[in-house]
Amino acid sequence: MTLTAYPAPVRRPETSRPRVSHAPYRQEPYVRCSLETLAVDGKAVAWTRSEVLVHWIDDDGRAHNRWVPASAVVRIPRDDSAWRDPYDDFEFYYPSRQAAGTAVR
Structure with missing residues (x-):
């Protein structure tokens, strides 16, 4: 039995994807999102020029x-x-609260 492998075609998007930015882990900015059926406070975990990935946890813990x-x-x-x-x-x-609570030794 002979198997012949052919290289998979390279997929190139016709348009380039937008650059996605991220804040440092656990330092994401808080945001308020208001849409027709959605009004939440959460964190902006990633963003492009036109969209924001909003993260939040609802009242049921989801x-x-x-x-x-x-x-x-x-x-x-x-x-x-x-x-x-x-x-x-x-x-x-809260950088000022940390500095205020620091004792000089």
């Missing part, structure tokens, strides 16, 4: 990730968010 138009997303302070990620880098969001 995690959600949804790409939404950037025009429907507004950055907000962590303290204004109805939902807060329990694994945030606290020092990143």
Whole structure:
């Protein structure tokens, strides 16, 4: 039995994909997303020029990730968010509180 392998065709997209940006892990900006049927506070975990990947956990404890138009997303302070990620880098969001609590030795 003889098997002949042929190289798989190379797929090249006709248009280039948009560049996706990410914030450092656990330092993602908080955002408020407002669409027709969706109004949530969450974190912007990734974004392009036209869309934002919003992450949040609902009242039932289910995690959600949804790409939404950037025009429907507004950055907000962590303290204004109805939902807060329990694994945030606290020092990143409150640098002055950390400095105030540091004792000089």
